[in-house]
Amino acid sequence: MEQIEGNFWPAPGDDATRLVRTAHALRREPIGSLGPEGLRLLISQDIGLDVLVPRAITLLHQDPLAEGDYYPGDLLGAVLEVPSEYWARHQDLAEEVDGIAGTVPEEDLLHPLPERIALFRSGVKHFLHS
Template identity: 45%
Template sequence: MLELDTEGCMPANPSVEQIEGETWPEPASDATYVIRRVHQLRRVPVGELSIEDLRIMLSQSVGTVAILPRVLYLLEENPLSAGDFYPGDLLVATLRLRRDHWSDHVGLLYRAQHLAQRVDAMTNQPNGVQTPELRRMVREFLSN
């Protein structure tokens, strides 16, 4: 649940924490880098999250409802948006979301399917996308 500010207004650029209305405790002192990073990213305004930040959060299935509209917007602008791994790694993280997530968000599913179709067409061109993981995930996503 989105928390309102002290004047009763919605923040212009809320964080996942604000959107979900849930504050997580600090991670344990022996937590992994990824766990510590996800805890930090939940407090960053969604509009300020980098492509790599979004990829990490999707890969950990954290804040997906809050960040997916922004992720899809970025991917519609550039389906091969890259975090730290390879062109299209943000799309791969998106397409790996559990099927039950998509069933609750049909409009977002249609957008993701359209993106996957665009990338699939790009992989079939002679000079197209040659990232094996991306090609595999796109085809798997479209076949389900």
């Protein structure tokens, strides 16, 4: 991702948290090698959204409940929490995410996914289903 963005972060300091060290390392990985957990972590930290959200959507089309380290669907949960400003710029992707979320039977949605889907839909309702 660093090469795509042309933004090379300096090495994290000795006192950096595990999250910071992991995010730095993941930014150096080839985008195609990032799985659900790497995507979940970076997206949830608002890192590289323009590059990573489309990749996450591709994985979610294959498996809406793609799982990182937390629970089935945690990648979808991270994508649903992307700031609404992003979705305003990428309305086509918002429509895709809404469609993906709609494919998962309600009984398969673990907490907090139902609430995140509802919040996502309320946050982007002005351009969903228009």
